[in-house]
Amino acid sequence: MTLQAPRLLHASFLLPFMIFALLLLPVHNESRANDGDQPVDLSTELKKLDLSQLMDIEVISVSKKLEKLSRAPAAIFVITQEDIRRSGATSLPELLRMVPGLQVARKGPNTWSISTRGLLGAREGADMIDLRVDGAYLPATSVQTVDIVLGNIERIEVIRGPGATVWGTKAVSGVINIITKHAKDTQGGLVTAAAGSGEEGFGGGRYGLKLQEGMYLTAGAKYQQFGAVDSAVHLRDPQYKQGSFRLDWDLSAADRLMFEGSYTNNLGGSFENLLVGSFYLPTMERYTARTDAEALHLMGRWEHTFSPTSDMALKVYYDQGNFTYNYQGEPVDPDDSHNRYRYYDIDFQHKFNLMSRNDIVWGAELRIEDDTMGGFPMISFAPASRTEKYYSGFMQDEITIVENRLSLTVGSKFEYNSFCHFQADPSARLLWTPHHQHTFWLAVSRTARTDLRGDHDLNFTAGTLPKPGQFHILRTMLLQARNYGSIDPEKLTSYEAGYRVQPASAFTLDITAFVNHYDQFLTTGDRVYVERHPRYFVPHYDYVNNMDGKSCGIEAVATWQAAPWWKLQSSYTHLHFNLHPGPHDATNEGLKELNPKNQCTLRSLIDITRDIELDANLYFTDRISGQDLRSYTDLMVRLGWRPVKGVELSLVGANLLREGHTELMMADRKNEIRRSVIGKVTWTF
Amino acid sequence: MRFQLNTIIRTIFLCLLAATCSMWLAVPVCCAQPKAAPEYQLKAAFLYNLLQFIEWPEQAFKDAGSPLVICIYDDKAAGSAFDSYRSEKIRNRQLVFRNYDDMQAGLDCHILFINTQDRKALADISARATGRSILTIGEADGCARLGCIINFFTAENRLRFEINPEAAKRAGLKLSSEILKVARIVAEK
Known part of the structure; x- marks a missing residue:
């Protein structure tokens, strides 16, 4: 340090x-x-x-709903509509850069790594961060594909640390909760188009109409092409297509129905690291394959208000998708290159007040995951197809000890599935507000990663495969690892403390400190046997819960409305990470070196006149020693102009301080993120 | 320390940026009309404006000289937003601000600004206000459907309001068509 x-x-x-x-x-x-x-x-x-x-x-400051969030005893950061509009970001991961305590690295044209509090480039996405859209959990691959038309987002809540009981079964290291706008707030049309200095550009639109009293429909589509990255790999024409709709039907004051769906098609990403989660290997050179993915998401939600203090929500949703890896246009393994999944989910939540002092939330969820995992480079599953039922429930009680001053939130999540059997994840959070400008909170939570399909059934091969077109007599395997006995859920115990202060209505400071203890993380254990072939041999290793580690850090964010026309926000993240893998671990060794120790951001949003805005975002990310990547400071500047009502023109310059830099390696490639300028037009009518 | 070329270029760029920023600092922003305002200051201005268009029945006041009383549920949250309206008059009635505790203590209120998202409190308060000539103003989702006469909400980052005309009628308040025109009308069922 x-x-x-x-x-x-x-x-x-x-x-x-x-x-x-x-x-x-x-x-x-x-x-x-x-x-x-x-x-x-x-x-x-x-x-x-x-x-x-x-x-x-325009209304400055957050709504009451957000204010309530900002008083929650957890490390929460909320990205508002205004933040989104003025960020200059064209995709979700870019937008998340402003969040303290989050590590975001662009690895390829449309491939990002996102993690909270460590484990960047490794266990992010798939297992650790719980990504939700309107409360529906989205599969890991979605970090790449869930690129919602940014204008349709109401707000994004990012919760670092084990998501409090209420947030998701998969919330081990954090939750990203995207709340989209009610269809009545997206009435009329919106068309947006952008083109940039590289090949990048996008176009999209949405239209919303009122079908009848209380019933609103919005439908939209987006097309995006990526550039600004020097890719050594043949990722031709990375592009992204999406179509989506949302129907809101407010039946009465007490009942609200919502249906939404989207279809996405993401060609040319490469996110095998995300998918294999724990198995990051620095020597994956041959496996940088073009990934083509498509996904369908459908959801229905019914919200009912019993009384002013009691309401419920029932969600039913379905996801299906498939993805293939192609190497130079050919599937990696033509026989079995198809990976697909179907997820069914039904989720119920009920909130009520008991004896005025207890605000109780409880819920239950059944999730069925049916997947076939075929052609991953270096990885195979046994069985390749599996249908697994995940049962979970939670109960949380927010107890008011002293009105408006002191409250205690205790709760636990309970999970059952065939991998982990029964698992409880308790947490306790104390919130103390001695004065309306000062808030202190403390939290202890224990959580487990129970979705073990990707570990339990895994057969991992670290080795080399012949390049297509290249003659190979030897097909050398370095090692094989799989689970021979039983494996347990990986566990995390987290201690957090936070302080928020608002010395003046225009200034807020939010500081969080945490210590995380990782227990029983999976690592490669002892050698089980050696498979001998005439020309080579393959040592087989067992996969065991034998890794522990510790991380600690500080995350701070200060927001200052310096003048009605000038807002400043700055954040600082410090992260110290240590993990002790087993002696034969080829995958987790070096993980600790993959996290930037320090990150800083500074955002300045200036209204030059009523119609002209100048916004600047400055990012500093420390070096990543594990991949020999230098630290970088980057500047993004956005100039926005509304010449007439309904039309907004903006010019965004990204990565202005350098010709190019590498944020994180994709497989073993150092892809350069280049300087770029994008012009954008948005027309609302 | 030996500076590299790109460091120098970067430095120049940032100095330019800083200089530009400083210029804006020195010259106050041009427009007479503000572009954005803190939530409660804006709500206070809205409220003050709306009052011009609302008529209370005669019996709501003791006499022609009695003041128009505004009770604020969470006056801490509202902060100093209403301060500059303390000396204002509406139709010759002096504005008086009280907090909700005073109303509970039995004092009169003509306007009740329920600035909370707490549905329990909301139900309590609106129950207390029914049957009296009190203009209830909320800012919670669904408040108008629950019986608030006026409810603030935001759309596209701008402040908007909805009106529940039935509730207004029950309270005996007369709302001018001017405000009904710009409001979103909400039916109770």
Whole structure:
């Protein structure tokens, strides 16, 4: 940790932050001089306006719903619509860069790694982060494919740490919860098109209409092409297509129905690392294959309000998808290159108040996963097809100890499936609000990763395969590992503490510290036997719960509305990660070296005039020693202009400080993320 | 330390950026009309505006000189947003601000701003207000359907409001067509 200090002082990193810091000084004094939370003259200004003028003014600050979230005893960060619009991001992972405590690395044209609190490039996605859209869990591959038309997102809640009981069965290291807009809020049309300096560009649109009183429908489509990455691999024309709809039917004040669905087609990503989760191997050179994936998602939800303090929601959803790996246009293994899945999920939640002091939420979920896993490079499944039922339930009680001051939330999740049998994940969270501007919280939670299909049935081969067209006599295998006995869920115990302060209505600071203990993580154990062939031999290893580790870190984010026209947000993430794999572990060795120790962001959102916005995002990410990647500081600048009502033009320059840089290796390729400029037009009518 | 070319270019760029930013700092932003405002300041302005279009029955006031009383449920959350309206008058009636505790203590309220998302509190309060000439104003999803007369919501980052005319009628309040035109009308069932 101490070794990092001189690096931080490096001019290239420090300078931009110093300049911004200098900028802050005079304004801060000014606002002090103003004495009080809000400039008084704004109120006077507002008083002069009539209703129609008032209706044209943007609301600063978060809604009550968000405010309630921000008072939750957990490390929560909310990305609002305004954040999305002004981020300049064209895809979901890019948008997530602003979240403290999240590691986002672009590995290829449309391939990203996302993790919270460590394990970047390894156990992200598949097992650890629980990605949900409107409460529906989406399969791991979706981190790449769930690229919702960003304009349809109401907000994104990112919860770091083991998701409190209520959030998802798969929430081991974090939850990303995307809430899309009610169809009545996306009425009318929206067309957006963008083109960039590379091959990248996208076009999309949506149209919403009212079918009858209380019934609204919105449908949309998006097409995106990716560029700005120097890829050594033949990922020709990476592109992404999506069509989606949402139907909202408000039957009465008490009953609301919602149906939504989407079809996505993502050609030319390459996310085998995501899919194999724990099995990251630095020497996967030959397996960088073009991935073609398609996915279908359908969901129905019924919400019912029994009384003002009691409501329920029932969700039923279905996902299906398939993906193939192609090497230079040919499937990796033509006989069995098809991987497909079908997931069925039914989920019930009920919230009620008991004796006024207890806010209780409980729920139950049944999830059926039916999949056939065939052609993964280096990986096979036995059995290749499996249908597994996951039962889970949870109960949580938020107990008010002192009204508006002190509350305790205790709860547990209970899971049952044939891999882990019975598993309980308890958590306790204490929230103390001594003053309405100060909030402290403490949390202890234990969680387990019980979705073990990818480990239990896995047969992992670390070795080389002949390149197509290349003559090979030897087909050398380095080692094979699989599960010979039984394996247990990987466990995580997390201790978290947080403090939020709002010294003035325009300034908030949110700090979280955590210590994570990883137990019984899977690693390669002893050699079971050696398979001898005339020309080579293959040692077989057992796969055991024998790895432990520890990580700790600090995440801080400060938001300051410096002036009605200027918002600043800065975040800092420090992460220290240590994992102790077994002696024969070829996959997890080096994991600890894959996490940037320090990350900083600085965002500045300026309204130059009512119709012109200038936004800048500055990111610093520390070096990744495990892959010999240098630290990088990057700047993204967005200039937005609304020449007439309903039309928005924007120009976004990304990666402006460098010609190119590598964020994380994809397989063993260092793909360069290049400087790019994108122009975008959005028309709403 | 030897600076590399790209470090120098970057430095120049950032200095330019900083200089540009400083210029904006020095020159206050042009427009007379604000573009954005904190939530409660905006709500206060809306509320003040809406009051011009709402008529209370005569019996709601003791006499012609009695004030128009606004009770705020969570005055901490509202902060100082209403401060600049304390000296204002609506139709010759002085505006007076109280908090909800005062209303519970039996004092009069003509306007009740229920700024909470807590549905339990919401139900409690609106039950307390029914049958009296109280203009209930909420900001929770579904509040108007539950009986609030006016309910704030946001759409496309702008503040909007919905009106439940039946509830207004029950309370004996007369709402001008001016505001009904710009509001979203909500039916109870």
